Amino acid sequence: MLSRLSHPVATLKSSRRVRALRLLASVSPALAWTVGAFVVAEAVLPNLTLIAMGRATGRIPAAARDGLSSGAGHSLLVALAVAGVCYGFSLLRGPAEDALSSVVRARMVVTLQRRLVTAVSAPAGIAHLEDSETLDRLANVQGQLMNAAPADAPMTIASQLGGWLSGTMACVVLSTFRWWLGLAMFAAWIAVRRPLGQLVRTRVSSFRAAGEPLRRAWYLFALATRPNAAKEARVFGLGAWLAAEHRTHYVSGLTPTWHEMRRQGRRVATVAVGVFAVFALSAGTLGWTAYHHEIGLGTLAVMLTMLPSSMTVGTVSMTDFQLEMMLTAVPDLDALTDSLVPMADAVDAVDDTSAGTSAGTVDPAGMPRRDVVFENVAFRYPGGESDVFSDLNLTLRAGESTALVGVNGAGKTTLVTLLARLRDPSRGRILVDGLPLNDLHVRDWQKQVAVVYQDYTRYPLTAEENVTLNLLGGPVDDAALRQAAERAGATDLIDNLPNGWRTILSPQYEGGTDLSGGQWQRIALARALYAISRGATVLILDEPTAQLDVRAEAAFYDRFLEITQGVTSIVISHRFSTVRRANRIAVLDAGHITELGSHTELLAQAGTYANLFTTQAAAFTGGRKRA
Numbered sequence: 001m002l003s004r005l006s007h008p009v010a011t012l013k014s015s016r017r018v019r020a021l022r023l024l025a026s027v028s029p030a031l032a033w034t035v036g037a038f039v040v041a042e043a044v045l046p047n048l049t050l051i052a053m054g055r056a057t058g059r060i061p062a063a064a065r066d067g068l069s070s071g072a073g074h075s076l077l078v079a080l081a082v083a084g085v086c087y088g089f090s091l092l093r094g095p096a097e098d099a100l101s102s103v104v105r106a107r108m109v110v111t112l113q114r115r116l117v118t119a120v121s122a123p124a125g126i127a128h129l130e131d132s133e134t135l136d137r138l139a140n141v142q143g144q145l146m147n148a149a150p151a152d153a154p155m156t157i158a159s160q161l162g163g164w165l166s167g168t169m170a171c172v173v174l175s176t177f178r179w180w181l182g183l184a185m186f187a188a189w190i191a192v193r194r195p196l197g198q199l200v201r202t203r204v205s206s207f208r209a210a211g212e213p214l215r216r217a218w219y220l221f222a223l224a225t226r227p228n229a230a231k232e233a234r235v236f237g238l239g240a241w242l243a244a245e246h247r248t249h250y251v252s253g254l255t256p257t258w259h260e261m262r263r264q265g266r267r268v269a270t271v272a273v274g275v276f277a278v279f280a281l282s283a284g285t286l287g288w289t290a291y292h293h294e295i296g297l298g299t300l301a302v303m304l305t306m307l308p309s310s311m312t313v314g315t316v317s318m319t320d321f322q323l324e325m326m327l328t329a330v331p332d333l334d335a336l337t338d339s340l341v342p343m344a345d346a347v348d349a350v351d352d353t354s355a356g357t358s359a360g361t362v363d364p365a366g367m368p369r370r371d372v373v374f375e376n377v378a379f380r381y382p383g384g385e386s387d388v389f390s391d392l393n394l395t396l397r398a399g400e401s402t403a404l405v406g407v408n409g410a411g412k413t414t415l416v417t418l419l420a421r422l423r424d425p426s427r428g429r430i431l432v433d434g435l436p437l438n439d440l441h442v443r444d445w446q447k448q449v450a451v452v453y454q455d456y457t458r459y460p461l462t463a464e465e466n467v468t469l470n471l472l473g474g475p476v477d478d479a480a481l482r483q484a485a486e487r488a489g490a491t492d493l494i495d496n497l498p499n500g501w502r503t504i505l506s507p508q509y510e511g512g513t514d515l516s517g518g519q520w521q522r523i524a525l526a527r528a529l530y531a532i533s534r535g536a537t538v539l540i541l542d543e544p545t546a547q548l549d550v551r552a553e554a555a556f557y558d559r560f561l562e563i564t565q566g567v568t569s570i571v572i573s574h575r576f577s578t579v580r581r582a583n584r585i586a587v588l589d590a591g592h593i594t595e596l597g598s599h600t601e602l603l604a605q606a607g608t609y610a611n612l613f614t615t616q617a618a619a620f621t622g623g624r625k626r627a
């Protein structure tokens with residue numbers, strides 16, 4: 001018995017509508033109560049207006065006969081006044097709903113975004129951001145897949161609930177005339193609502209299943225509309241192609257299961273005939289009783305208006321479709337939270353058998369003091385066809401600079417992501433001062449690794465914030481900031497900005513400006529150097545100077561040793577003028593380190609490094625041995 005009772009309660013609690021409303025209640029109880037009051041007004045006001053108008057209509061003949069000062073005249077005036085007041089409040093409903101919607105939306109957007117950002121930032125690694133299912137969910141919760149904003153769900157539910165209650169109330173009023181009539185109308189509307197609702201759900205679930213083509217379509221659309229890609233889109237004449245591709249993906253995503261929809265459409269048509277019959281029966285009964293003077297004009301006027309008013313029990317409109325789309329975000333948000341938040345501070349599992357996903361507890365402050373050792377490391381990207389590393393062994397000595405050399409795609413950047421624990425090796429391990437990297441506190445370790453990635457981020461923040469990334473509001477170390485800028489060769493650049501350090505580095509903001517690729521690279525270098533001065537112990541430059549002019553690069557590397565004194569550094573570069581200055585050079589080829597030694601040692605070995613070096617040197621000295 002208890003389980004029978006608790007089952008519907010459990011179903012109700014887990015219903016997506018209830019969960020969306022509970023989300024609102026958790027954001028702001030006061031707002032939830034206001035929305036509740038709105039539902040009541042939505043349910044009651046239209047019917048009250050109609051009932052008062054009907055009653056007024058019923059008083060008209062007697063009032064016309066006896067005059068306004070008679071009893072009938074007074075009750076006509078009272079009924080009109082009540083109708084007027086109700087109508088007045090009904091007029092306020094629109095603006096009130098509008099204002100309430102914007103407040104609810106704003107609060108919901110903030111809450112949803114916070115939950116999203118918390119979920120996607122929970123893992124220390126980045127593999128989940130390449131997982132198709134996670135990306136579908138992310139896009140859907142942001143309202144991108146179906147173009148319906150989940151933040152609007154609570155108000156849409158409220159508005160619908162109000163409509164449904166209003167229709168139910170009209171049925172109740174009809175029951176005061178003939179009990180079976182209100183019940184029949186109610187049953188007829190419920191009967192039509194079911195297949196209509198099913199139709200809507202079928203369409204929406206086919207949309208949701210098409211996450212990938214829809215995401216592609218949105219991506220292509222963004223390509224055409226964002227400034228960076230728009231440059232290439234123009235130069236390469238991609239406009240028409242983008243439009244055509246967008247259309248193809250969008251249509252393939254939106255083509256629902258037509259067969260299923262036709263079947264359901266026929267059911268809806270059948271039920272609609274039933275509703276028409278009940279409607280005709282009700283109107284006929286009312287007419288008949290009025291004709292035989294069993295009811296007066298007032299009752300007839302009230303009951304006739306209640307017939308169409310009861311319709312909101314059963315109508316399914318575009319709003320239902322949109323609401324259904326908004327509600328698909330509820331399970332997606334829960335799934336994101338459930339799958340990602342428990343992984344807080346762990347690195348995403350590369351595969352299920354991977355043991356190395358722990359967060360670690362050892363404080364890495366000051367490490368490495370001796371070395372970082374890659375021990376038989378193998379790595380393959382999730383879904384990748386072959387290993388990037390099969391059996392990689394490499395020792396990075398603490399306080400020394402190691403240059404990493406290898407052709408495009410050799411795995412240099414991948415090695416950096418393993419060292420920064422953005423991903424874990426599939427096999428083998430990385431040891432820091434003899435301790436497995438997995439034992440170190442992952443977030444603290446990541447803070448200690450200062451990387452200038454090849455595709456470093458150009459934040460639309462001030463120059464100062466771009467270097468310090470001081471988003472947590474801590475104090476900025478001015479001396480360190482100036483020193484980092486000076487060492488990265490960014491001082492002149494900052495001095496020439498219209499607002500100095502306070503200039504926003506994005507032309508999309510007022511007073512903002514953009515920088516050239518080389519200038520941005522100096523900012524990114526300064527960012528890493530600032531991090532070093534704030535306690536980072538490992539500096540990684542992944543092709544950091546590729547966009548600098550030759551003089552700037554030479555100037556940077558002239559001071560490189562001084563800058564990186566005591567810092568364990570890795571430099572990845574194709575320029576041998578850069579590479580040769582490193583303490584040691586490692587050649588990465590086919591998933592292994594094939595050569596390791598100083599510039600002089602490797603030249604003496606006459607292997608790959610020597611070959612590459614002489615080829616590049618020959619190109620500069622006018623030799624014919626170009627690669």
Ligand SMILES: Nc1ncnc2c1ncn2[C@@H]1O[C@H](COP(=O)(O)OP(=O)(O)O)[C@@H](O)[C@H]1O
Nearest residue numbers: 381384388406407408409410411412413414415
């Ligand atoms: N996110 C990724 N998913 C799958 N494969 C990747 C990913 N990133 C890189 N790869 C592949 O891994 C290999 C090594 O890439 P990378 O480390 O970037 O090379 P490098 O930096 O030496 O040019 C390449 O074959 C590349 O295609």
Ligand SMILES: [Mg+2]
Nearest residue numbers: 412413414454
């Ligand atoms: Mg790379």
